[in-house]
Amino acid sequence: MVACLLELKMKKMKRSDRTDAIKHLYSRASFGINYPDLLRLSKVNRDKVLDKMFEDTEAFTLLTVAKENILRPGRKDNPTEEDIKIYTKKRTEQEEAVNIAWVSHLSGDKAHLREKLTLFWHGHFACRTNNGYYNQQLNNVHREHALGNFRTMVIEVSKTPAMLSFLNNQQNKKVKPNENFARELMELFMLGRGHYTEADIRESARAFTGWQFRADTSEFFFNERQHDKGSKVFFGKTGNFRGEDIIDMILGKRQCAHFIAERLYRFFVNDVPDPIHVKDLGDYFYDENYEIKPLIRRIFSSKWFYQANNVGNKIKSPIELLVGLNRSFYIRYGRPGVLLQLQRSLGQAVFYPPNVAGWPGGTSWIDSSSLLVRLKLPSTLLNGGIIESEGKPDPEDEAYLATARKSQTNVERRVQTYPEWARFRKDLPSGINREQLAYVLLTPNVKPGSMDNIDQSDPVQMAIQLVSTPEYQLC
Amino acid sequence: MRSSALASGAFLVPSFLKPLEALAFDQLTGHKNLVIIQLSGGNDGLNTVVPFGMDTYYQKRPGIALPPSDIIRLNDLQGLNPNMVALKEIYDQGWMSVINSVGYPNPDRSHFRSMDIWQTASNADEYLSTGWVGRYLDSNCQECKDPYAAIEVDDSLSLALKGSWKKGIAVKDPASLFKNTREPFFKEVIQAGDEHLHEDNLGYLYKTMIETYSSAAYIQNTSKTYRSTAEYPQTKFANQLKTAAKFINSGLSTRVYYVSLSGFDTHTGQIGQQGRLLNTFSEGVASFLKDLKAAGSLDDTLVMAFSEFGRRVEQNASNGTDHGTANNVFVFGGKLKKAGIYNEAPDLVNLDNGDLKYKVDFREVYATLLDKWLNVNNQQVLNKKYSGLSFI
Numbered sequence: 094m095v096a097c098l099l100e101l102k103m104k105k106m107k108r109s110d111r112t113d114a115i116k117h118l119y120s121r122a123s124f125g126i127n128y129p130d131l132l133r134l135s136k137v138n139r140d141k142v143l144d145k146m147f148e149d150t151e152a153f154t155l156l157t158v159a160k161e162n163i164l165r166p167g168r169k170d171n172p173t174e175e176d177i178k179i180y181t182k183k184r185t186e187q188e189e190a191v192n193i194a195w196v197s198h199l200s201g202d203k204a205h206l207r208e209k210l211t212l213f214w215h216g217h218f219a220c221r222t223n224n225g226y227y228n229q230q231l232n233n234v235h236r237e238h239a240l241g242n243f244r245t246m247v248i249e250v251s252k253t254p255a256m257l258s259f260l261n262n263q264q265n266k267k268v269k270p271n272e273n274f275a276r277e278l279m280e281l282f283m284l285g286r287g288h289y290t291e292a293d294i295r296e297s298a299r300a301f302t303g304w305q306f307r308a309d310t311s312e313f314f315f316n317e318r319q320h321d322k323g324s325k326v327f328f329g330k331t332g333n334f335r336g337e338d339i340i341d342m343i344l345g346k347r348q349c350a351h352f353i354a355e356r357l358y359r360f361f362v363n364d365v366p367d368p369i370h371v372k373d374l375g376d377y378f379y380d381e382n383y384e385i386k387p388l389i390r391r392i393f394s395s396k397w398f399y400q401a402n403n404v405g406n407k408i409k410s411p412i413e414l415l416v417g418l419n420r421s422f423y424i425r426y427g428r429p430g431v432l433l434q435l436q437r438s439l440g441q442a443v444f445y446p447p448n449v450a451g452w453p454g455g456t457s458w459i460d461s462s463s464l465l466v467r468l469k470l471p472s473t474l475l476n477g478g479i480i481e482s483e484g485k486p487d488p489e490d491e492a493y494l495a496t497a498r499k500s501q502t503n504v505e506r507r508v509q510t511y512p513e514w515a516r517f518r519k520d521l522p523s524g525i526n527r528e529q530l531a532y533v534l535l536t537p538n539v540k541p542g543s544m545d546n547i548d549q550s551d552p553v554q555m556a557i558q559l560v561s562t563p564e565y566q567l568c
Numbered sequence: 569m570r571s572s573a574l575a576s577g578a579f580l581v582p583s584f585l586k587p588l589e590a591l592a593f594d595q596l597t598g599h600k601n602l603v604i605i606q607l608s609g610g611n612d613g614l615n616t617v618v619p620f621g622m623d624t625y626y627q628k629r630p631g632i633a634l635p636p637s638d639i640i641r642l643n644d645l646q647g648l649n650p651n652m653v654a655l656k657e658i659y660d661q662g663w664m665s666v667i668n669s670v671g672y673p674n675p676d677r678s679h680f681r682s683m684d685i686w687q688t689a690s691n692a693d694e695y696l697s698t699g700w701v702g703r704y705l706d707s708n709c710q711e712c713k714d715p716y717a718a719i720e721v722d723d724s725l726s727l728a729l730k731g732s733w734k735k736g737i738a739v740k741d742p743a744s745l746f747k748n749t750r751e752p753f754f755k756e757v758i759q760a761g762d763e764h765l766h767e768d769n770l771g772y773l774y775k776t777m778i779e780t781y782s783s784a785a786y787i788q789n790t791s792k793t794y795r796s797t798a799e800y801p802q803t804k805f806a807n808q809l810k811t812a813a814k815f816i817n818s819g820l821s822t823r824v825y826y827v828s829l830s831g832f833d834t835h836t837g838q839i840g841q842q843g844r845l846l847n848t849f850s851e852g853v854a855s856f857l858k859d860l861k862a863a864g865s866l867d868d869t870l871v872m873a874f875s876e877f878g879r880r881v882e883q884n885a886s887n888g889t890d891h892g893t894a895n896n897v898f899v900f901g902g903k904l905k906k907a908g909i910y911n912e913a914p915d916l917v918n919l920d921n922g923d924l925k926y927k928v929d930f931r932e933v934y935a936t937l938l939d940k941w942l943n944v945n946n947q948q949v950l951n952k953k954y955s956g957l958s959f960i
Contacts, residue, residue, distance in 0.1 A: 174836040174886050221680060276693070364769075408769050438724060447727065448684050453697035456772050460725045461715065461780040462738040464773065465748055468757075485724055488679035488876070491609030491833030495841050537770055546756050561753055563773040 103522040104132065108532060111135045115142065117404050118393060120536050120568040121361050122146060123205040124417040128520045128533050143393055147386065150207040150240055155233045158194040159187050162226040162311045178496045185493045187225035192444050193429045195232060196436070199412065200419035210239035210389070212412060213360050215443060218250050218282060219451035220259045223489055226311060227255035228444045243353060243383035247282065247340055252313035254306040260449070265302050267321040272298040275339075277449050283343045285352045289328075296325040300334045344383060351375030354388070361392055363403050364455045370397055405537035408458050409568045411439035414467060417568075418560065421534070423516050424474055427509030437485065438466050445487050459566075471560040474510045514553055521552050530555055535564045599711075600941055601816050603809075603825045603856075603871040604701070604728070605898075607849070609832030610679060611875035612842060613895040614914070616652070617666055621645035624916040628882040632838050632889070642666070645913045651847040654854035662907040663857055663866070664900050665959050669914045670933060671894035671926025675877065679833070679891075682876040687728035689931050689950055700934055701824050702731030703949045704942060711823050711942075716783045718824040719815065721808040729826060736824070737783055741811070746788035749781045787820065794818035798859035805829045806852035813856055817863040823942060832875060836886040849873075857900055866902035870941050870960065872933065873898040880922055894926035897933055899959050906959045932957055 106112060106128075112135040119126035126134075134142050163184050166172035172180075199208050214235035222228060231253045238246040250256055251274070257263050260274035275298035279289045303320030306313050325334050328342055343349050354374035358366045378388045392398055409417065415435060418424065426432060436442040440463045441452055459467075472478050486494055521530070527547045531539050534556065547558045559565065619625045620636045621644050639647035640656050646666075648655060658664050674692040676682045688696035698706070705712045712718070718729045718736030729736030739745050748754070757774075758781050765771050765778075794817050800806040808827040815822060829849055834842050853871065860866040878895030894914065914924050935946035935954035947953040 168885065172886070177836050177886050221678075406769055408773075440724065445680075447697075448681060448695050450695035450697070456769065457697060457730065459773060459776055460730060460735040460737070461776060461783065462723060462725050464776050465745075465780065466724075468754065468777075469748070485722070485726070485828075486608075486830055488608060488683045491679055491830065492835050494831045495609060495833045496836060558753065563757060563770060563777065566773055567769060 103129065103520070105522045105525070105529065106132045106135065109135065111139075113404075114139065114399050116533070116536065117399060118142070120405075121398075121407075122393060123209060124199070124413055124420050125568070126533070127421060128522075131533060139394075143390060146206055146393075147240075147390065150204045153202070153204040153207050153236065154198075155236060156191065156194050156198065156229045158190050159226040159229045162224070162308070163187055164308060181493050181496055184223060184225070185490065188223065188228065188444070189225075189430070189433055191225040191229045191232070192436075192442065193432050194229075195443055196412070196416065196432045197426075197429065199416045200424075206389075207236060207239050210385075211236045212443075213357065214239060214246070216360075216446065216451040216454075217356055218256070219446035219449050220255050221444070221446060221489070222255045222259055224255070224258075227253065227258070230311065231255040232444075238385075240386040240389065241384075243378075243385055244340065244344055246385075247278075247344075248337065250282075251278070251301075251336065251340070252304065252306075254308075254311050254313070257304060257306050257313070262301055262304050263306065265298060265304070266319045267299075267302050270295070270298045270302055270321070274298070274301055274304075278340075279343065281450055283340075283349050283352065284346065285348070288346070288348050293327055296327045297334075297339045299323070299325050300327070300339045301336045304336055347375065347379050350379035350383065354378050357388070357392065359454070361389075362398060364407065367397070370395070405535075405564075405567050407568050408455060409566055410452065410454060410458060411436060411441035411463075411467075412443060413568060414470070414566065415439065418471065418474055421517075421560075422475060422556075423513035425511040425513070427511065428507075431508050431510070435470070437487070439463060439470070442487065445489070464563075464566075467566055468561055468563070471557050471565075473508055475512050475557050475560075477510070478508065517556070518552060525552055527555055527559070531559050534559045535562070536568050537564045539564060599819075599821065599868060600823070600943075601825065601865070601869045602823060602937055602941055603812055603827070603869060605849075605853070605871060605873035606683075606726075606728075606826070606828035607832055607845075607873060607875040608679075608683070608828055608830040609834075609875070610682075610877045610879055610891055611832040611845075611895065612834060612838065612889050613875070613878040614881065614916075615838065615842060615889075616649050616846060617642070617646050617668070617896050618649060619646055619913050619916060622913070622916050624881075628916070630883070631887045632883050642909055646909060649843065649846050651843040652850040654847075654850040658854050658857055658900065659908070662904065663902060664898065665904050665907050665910050667897045667899065667910045667928060667933065667957070667959065668912065669894045669924060669927035670874070670897045670930050671877070671924070672929055672931070673926075675893040675923070675926070677877065677891040677893070679876060684727070686874060686876050686930060687726060689934055698732050699726065699728035699730050700949055701729045701826070702727075702735060704731075704824070704938065704944060705729075705734035705736065706731035707944050707948045709942070709944050711821070712944075714783065714786075714821070715779045716787055716820065716822050718826070719787075719812075719820075719822050720826040721811050722826075722828070726826060726828075729824075736826070737780070737787075739787060739811075740808075742784070742788045742791050742815075746784045749784040754781065787815070790820050791815055791818045796859060796863075798855060798862060800855045800859075801848070801851045803848050803852060805848050806855060809852050809856040810859075813859045813863075816860065816865050816869060834879075835884065835888040835890060838883075838888040853900060861902065869901060870937065871898075871900035872937065873900075874930070874933075878924060881916055881919060881924065882922060892923045893920070894924040897930070899933075901960070904959060910957070910959055928957070929954070936960060 115134045166176050202208050234249045260277055261271045262274040265271040272294050276294050280286055299321040303316040305316045355366050355371045358371050381387050527544050527549050548554055618634050618639050620639045626633045638650045641647040676692055687699050689700040690696045701718050715737050720729055720738045722738050723740045725738040791814050794814055800810045812825045831845055860869050874897045875895055879889035879892040884890050931950050932954050936956040938944050938946040938949055939956050940960050
């Protein structure tokens with residue numbers, strides 16, 4: 094009865110430059126927008142829309158699903174094969190729980206811009222551990238500093254057990270430096286290739302000696318005894334540098350600001366960066382002392398962000414696709430494990446990047462099989478379908494698979510998903526036609542006449558068909 | 569998508585799709601196939617090709633070393649795990665070669681990174697976003713222009729088969745791929761497709777759909793003409809190989825097939841688990857090779873089996889082994905130039921921090937396959953010229 098009244102109240106919107114702009118903003122800053130929000134926000138001044146969007150990032154919640162660091166039984170405890178099996182199982186379950194918790198978070202959290210940026214930083218500071226607790230810690234660092242200061246972000250990330258173990262800084266000691274962390278810090282996290290020398294890597298690795306964590310507390314500690322206190326030559330300067338000094342000297346180069354600006358541009362604007370826009374953003378970032386929030390705001394306030402060549406042309410990552418569907422149709426998962434399975438069959442599971450360079454993105458998401466899975470995803474999730482594609486087990490799950498004596502992970506074929514159709518219908522004005530619904534759900538312009546086959550009798554069936562198109566793969 | 573409620577439309581095959589499907593048996597004679605088998609998890613090479621003639625092997629592995637009497641002897645030093653008895657006959661026929669101590673400099677002991685290195689053929693400190701078979705497709709050779717030039721017999725595509733411009737196709741079952749691409753909504757999109765074939769991302773999506781549509785038909789229509797009478801064991805792995813044999817024997821103009829077998833990460837209770845997997849592997853491969861022999865295609869087929877790393881020489885406390893480095897690679901085929909054990913047995917004494925030192929860079933193996941089997945200059949694919957080996 095209530096739903097019925099509201100349905101009557103929902104007005105039809107008229108497409109305008111303002112609705113175009115809000116829709117585009119939400120396709121990039123968030124994971125899409127629903128009909129009522131688009132209608133409402135297109136009447137508000139854009140600065141106010143942005144104010145509200147940034148304000149909504151203030152109240153956020155951290156992931157807390159992993160409660161303890163599950164440690165491998167030590168040698169002195171003489172663990173049996175069974176003990177190791179139990180440990181492997183618990184650890185795998187915790188890792189999966191953290192993955193599912195984040196995807197659920199992405200699918201529902203109100204601080205959507207912060208979550209979107211967390212996803213950006215997750216790809217930028219790509220990291221893998223076999224430890225769900227460490228994964229969660231690092232993810233919370235990304236979330237906390239997502240809109241904060243980049244210097245703080247880099248230092249905090251560098252001090253997480255996840256990164257310290259992943260890039261072997263735990264083994265970076267005075268007598269035998271390990272260069273892995275120093276190399277990736279410059280190549281992938283702060284500068285890009287060609288802006289430092291091999292000697293810079295060697296010397297800066299020495300500055301990070303002693304940056305370690307304690308497994309029992311899962312906390313960073315500076316191991317003075319392992320730290321190389323000798324003098325180092327870095328970027329042509331000589332001094333008794335510590336890790337923080339190295340990070341500051343890298344930040345001192347404008348290239349660092351340009352590098353981050355370009356990565357953000359590729360994520361939020363276009364796979365092909367415009368050098369003039371990137372330079373402007375980079376200079377601004379540098380002058381703003383590496384504050385992330387004003388930089389993001391500058392992107393969303395610029396005229397070029399809304400230009401036609403930057404609209405509806407980015408291929409959604411599998412996570413963006415999945416989260417977008419979850420948000421548009423308010424999908425509840427009877428078996429949350431399905432979320433991880435879907436990520437695997439789509440080709441992107443969070444916390445399992447292909448390597449430290451992160452996911453390459455763009456057209457690399459698309460091949461014959463992944464595209465088929467993507468096009469069938471809506472009918473799988475929204476029409477109570479089954480999952481046909483198993484995806485591949487992650488290479489790091491091999492130990493678990495070996496002990497579990499299975500050659501494959503079990504496939505939960507029945508997805509058991511529950512979209513809230515009543516709510517979805519309530520969002521729409523009565524008598525909405527396919528062009529109007531397509532306008533809300535799809536970002537590329539749809540050619541008139543190309544949707545003639547789509548059945549208009551029911552908005553739900555119409556929506557399922559609209560999101561099963563190649564156009565829906567773009568944002 | 570059994571309960572799909574998607575509406576149907578008209579079913580016309582656009583005319584521009586037809587030339588691709590018209591291709592068939594013309595290139596068949598002398599067509600060479602490469603089958604790559606990935607053993608995931610880090611197969612323990614020392615309990616696969618067992619150095620039973622070395623005392624060190626028994627000293628370092630008191631709980632898991634295989635007794636000399638059980639070994640299928642290949643020479644005085646090395647022999648096969650008893651679970652690999654199905655390969656004895658294959659070995660004796662001269663269809664099998666074992667390359668010892670294959671690896672790469674600065675080995676990485678994490679599964680995903682080392683697998684990434686093997687699939688992209690990168691250096692240990694380099695990150696590539698394309699796979700080596702994918703770059704072979706990108707090289708635009710005459711035989712690799714169609715998407716089905718490389719088929720992974722699975723339902724998703726590995727990085728190994730993804731190039732910058734071209735990608736292979738994953739086909740677990742040709743009939744269901746065909747069925748999937750003939751669903752009404754897929755057809756409707758294809759029909760609208762020619763209007764969208766621009767150089768942008770939307771154009772790329774349409775192009776991929778059209779190629780999938782077309783390839784699915786070609787693969788299904790070609791492979792259904794062949795009926796195999798060969799017997800295979802009832803395992804998922806053998807089934808993958810059976811599908812690959814069907815493709816090869818029906819004359820599909822595919823050059824590279826990719827299959828995998830998972831579960832080799834044997835940190836605990838290794839004997840049983842690895843034994844089962846090696847049995848699955850050996851029986852599957854032996855059936856596959858015999859099937860190809862019977863159909864007359866063994867001489868035109870080469871099989872290469874690898875794992876992302878071997879395991880440490882010394883066993884661990886749980887009767888298992890931990891991640892190591894260099895490992896053996898198997899090559900199978902009817903026309904091997906050097907069958908049997910290709911090079912000297914691994915040195916179990918001079919170790920690198922408890923691990924085997926590699927003697928053959930895995931990219932030398934790839935280079936050999938590229939130059940001598942797929943007829944493409946290996947430098948084009950591997951970004952550096954490798955001199956290659958002489959097993960073919």
